Amino acid sequence: MQKARFIYLDHAATTAVDPRVVEAMLPYFTEAYSNPSSPYRFAERARTALREARAKVAEILGAKPLEIIFTSCGTESDNLALRGVAFASRKRGNHIITTPIEHHAVGHTCEQLEREFGFRVTYVPVDRWGLVDPDDIGRAISPQTVLISVMYANNEIGTIEPIAEIGKIARAKGIPFHTDAVQAGGSLNLRVDELKVDLLALSGHKFYAPKGVGVLYVREGTPLLPMQTGGGQEHHLRAGTENVPYIVGLAKALELAYEGLESEVTRLTALRERLIRGILERIPDAYLTGHPVHRLPNSASFVFAGVEGESILLQLDLAGVAASSGSACTSGAEGPSHVLTAIGLEANLARGSLRLTLGRENTADDVDYVLEVLPGIVRKLREISPIYAARAS
């Protein structure tokens, strides 16, 4: 038995800031701290840093700098994309197409647009792996459709959606296409022309930048009503004095992620497969959720029959492992995860979910430790459970 230590396996929730990112940010707190809009020479360093950060992000996305907006987070980016396009397009139409597995930043915003602002939202169903069929999206398009929003990769089950195929259909009908790429950023190809997207949201703290900074890519020519108005920053699309150190940090973190991408993706995928195979081999009545192949390189998500997610998490915590679950008890929500419900999992099975998401510092030893402790945790909880006993008898 390995000695107890802390193993962080919740990188989909957040990541630590890379020390190289911290180093890049520091001068802009106390040395080059000027407002980038100020006219004097002292502001030049901050202004240059902002311009270079924007150019760096644009380059990774294959976009133009004027198409990159810095925001405070992925949620703000998604809100701006949805509300911005919906309100700018309201005279042309009021129909939005999305999926039932979106993050709440998209889902709850769509619900509000429907409830309070007279929009009509179609949720195109997903299959048992969480995949949406591009043709189903195509069939849902109406003359009133003003926006399509489909996430690039799902945060709970890791499934990667066919974004380029959907983009092709959206483009043929001239409908703006938004993707919440918050979980994809740092792992998957973000080149917007290959993805055929018009709006793309990123969140810094998922790829080793700090919490509190995000990106919204907006293709030139996309109708967008600004939500935050004021001094005209971010091409008049998102007012507010630019958070230079955090923007610098985000650009640095994105650059670091895409520099060594191929080898890191290979490494993470191998660890992920070791984890998935090990868990499915050692624990009976355990099921992988999400697509087995088209899934994020670092994401291993399961449901275990007869046990509840939060109790698994707390036992893992006591064993030194930080992980996540979609259970109601963890999120404080009522009912199991909307994502697990959308892929057709029965309610009690959906309650037994566990998500393990690997990161830069995780090793094969970390994976092996989880494989050592998790089976016993699940077995003990099943001994207490009335539901597992019912299945066994």
Next chain:
Amino acid sequence: MYSEILIEHFSNPRNVGVIENPDGYGKLSSPVCGDLMEIYIKVEDGRIADIKYRTFGCAAAIASSSIASEMVKGQPLEVAAKLTDEDVAAALGGLPEAKMHCSNLAASALHLALEDYYQKHPEARPKG
């Protein structure tokens, strides 16, 4: 979030199991989060001679059923009848408001088991 007592009862829950031919049986599911408890009691001389349970739920739910079972085992039936969710939560060192439904589940499932017993043994039901 959780007290040491709660973590102890969650990690080493007491009285887990079933009783064949129980004198009282209570099964309850929480509408809030889907947690489920099954409680079995054996009654002798007006006391809970034995109590066992099974719980599907979060740490607070498991700990609530464990500590509730300890609080009533060997006690007169009236003690079990008077047990409330607040008693259970207090015994656990307090519960966050969002988790009070777990202690409520334990107390209510126990009351259901008692009620089951009284239905089978109406003469044992207290008057008034």
